[in-house]
Amino acid sequence: MLKTNFLGLELKNPLIIAAGPWNRDGESLKRSIASGAGAVVTESIVSDALLDVRPRIACDANGAQNIRLYSDIQIESWEREMGIAKSNGGVVIASVSAHTPSELVYLASKMEKFGADAIEISVSNPMGEGLEVVASHANVVYEMTKEVVAAVKLPVMVKLSQNTTNISKVAKAVKAAGGSCVSAINAVRGILGVDIENAQPTLSTYGGISGEYIRPLGLASVATISQTVDIPICGIGGISSGRHAIEYMMMGASAVQVGTTVMLEGRKSVERMVNELEGWMDSHGYTSVEDIRGKALENLKSFDEMKIEPAVSTVKSVPCTENCDKCRVACLYGAITREADNVVVDSNKCSGCGLCTFICPAKKLKLEW
Numbered sequence: 001m002l003k004t005n006f007l008g009l010e011l012k013n014p015l016i017i018a019a020g021p022w023n024r025d026g027e028s029l030k031r032s033i034a035s036g037a038g039a040v041v042t043e044s045i046v047s048d049a050l051l052d053v054r055p056r057i058a059c060d061a062n063g064a065q066n067i068r069l070y071s072d073i074q075i076e077s078w079e080r081e082m083g084i085a086k087s088n089g090g091v092v093i094a095s096v097s098a099h100t101p102s103e104l105v106y107l108a109s110k111m112e113k114f115g116a117d118a119i120e121i122s123v124s125n126p127m128g129e130g131l132e133v134v135a136s137h138a139n140v141v142y143e144m145t146k147e148v149v150a151a152v153k154l155p156v157m158v159k160l161s162q163n164t165t166n167i168s169k170v171a172k173a174v175k176a177a178g179g180s181c182v183s184a185i186n187a188v189r190g191i192l193g194v195d196i197e198n199a200q201p202t203l204s205t206y207g208g209i210s211g212e213y214i215r216p217l218g219l220a221s222v223a224t225i226s227q228t229v230d231i232p233i234c235g236i237g238g239i240s241s242g243r244h245a246i247e248y249m250m251m252g253a254s255a256v257q258v259g260t261t262v263m264l265e266g267r268k269s270v271e272r273m274v275n276e277l278e279g280w281m282d283s284h285g286y287t288s289v290e291d292i293r294g295k296a297l298e299n300l301k302s303f304d305e306m307k308i309e310p311a312v313s314t315v316k317s318v319p320c321t322e323n324c325d326k327c328r329v330a331c332l333y334g335a336i337t338r339e340a341d342n343v344v345v346d347s348n349k350c351s352g353c354g355l356c357t358f359i360c361p362a363k364k365l366k367l368e369w
């Protein structure tokens, strides 16, 4: 049921483990393949492997910040690593990153020779300045994609950044250059927090924010690309459950990638997410992931298409004995009061904003027309 054709490759499921240090070498890639993921993406390979800074990864309850700068394994050594990674089979996508098309061509060609099944060009590093600029320049992304596509026989996916003003334009450039797919999004430039006792930012430079924090940004990027460019999309950002994967697919993604969840919960989370995805599909009568793709897009309007109308839609009073009061406190229009065992909504005051329907933990309140 979960089998899918992605990038011309047969994947056993659409859940891919994203680029990152959990896929830093042959052994870790092999473990990621064994976790049951449909495919795995190597940590980004560069021509000048850099030494790491310390500390470089921080996290809190909602996600992580990293300032990890690419693979520290030189390209020549990846021949050995790929041999180990693929010793039990599996689909390995090589992530490559560079400042010039010729460097990218060099890295991608080497990884093709070493047995990669596809290439992902990462143009979206949220840390330094150089590649961040690349991610916003459709013409540079076009040149990079075109040269790599011409140099290798493998499918080429380009990983886009949310840190750009027009993600559609960049996705269009990838398609025009012959790219097979875009993946979106990379971690988003940010600062996780500040230790105010010591006036110390969590990590001492800007970094990539990932996990829960960025899922709404990833979903919006995938939806925007789906609605404007006819190219397969791999959805990334804040996926920690099968349900999240379905959200991305309903916004138009053909497959998804997971990073922070694998980092924080371990590779066993892959099996859980795959089971959740399969369980949901089974219980909703879906027999293939293709049937989910884009399902929610027809309900996604532009703001201009939203009907602005008098407050004809209001929330109705409901019986409630919960000791919670959240709806009354949150209603900005003073429409909610409590009377004995009921939450009473004054329909003359209710403006239909919808907030109480989301805040109610018991899902008792509904907007009715």
Ligand SMILES: Cc1cc2nc3c(=O)[nH]c(=O)nc-3n(C[C@H](O)[C@H](O)[C@H](O)COP(=O)(O)O)c2cc1C
Binding pocket: 018, 019, 020, 021, 042, 043, 044, 057, 064, 065, 066, 068, 069, 070, 071, 095, 122, 159, 185, 186, 187, 208, 209, 210, 211, 212, 214, 236, 237, 238, 239, 257, 258, 259, 260, 261, 263
């Ligand atoms: C520690 C860490 C290292 C990462 N390294 C890379 C990398 O080498 N190349 C890349 O394209 N993305 C890298 N990423 C970004 C992830 O692949 C992914 O796009 C991002 O974390 C968002 O997905 P998530 O919320 O599931 O983590 C890294 C992320 C983290 C947390």
Ligand code: SF4
Binding pocket: 314, 315, 330, 331, 332, 333, 334, 335, 336, 345, 349, 350, 351, 352, 353, 354, 355, 356, 357
């Ligand atoms: S829909 Fe908005 S205005 Fe109406 S009761 Fe709920 S919170 Fe108040």
Ligand code: SF4
Binding pocket: 318, 320, 321, 322, 324, 325, 326, 327, 328, 343, 359, 360, 361, 362, 363, 364, 365
């Ligand atoms: S938010 Fe929901 S559970 Fe809480 S008082 Fe209002 S109706 Fe009851």
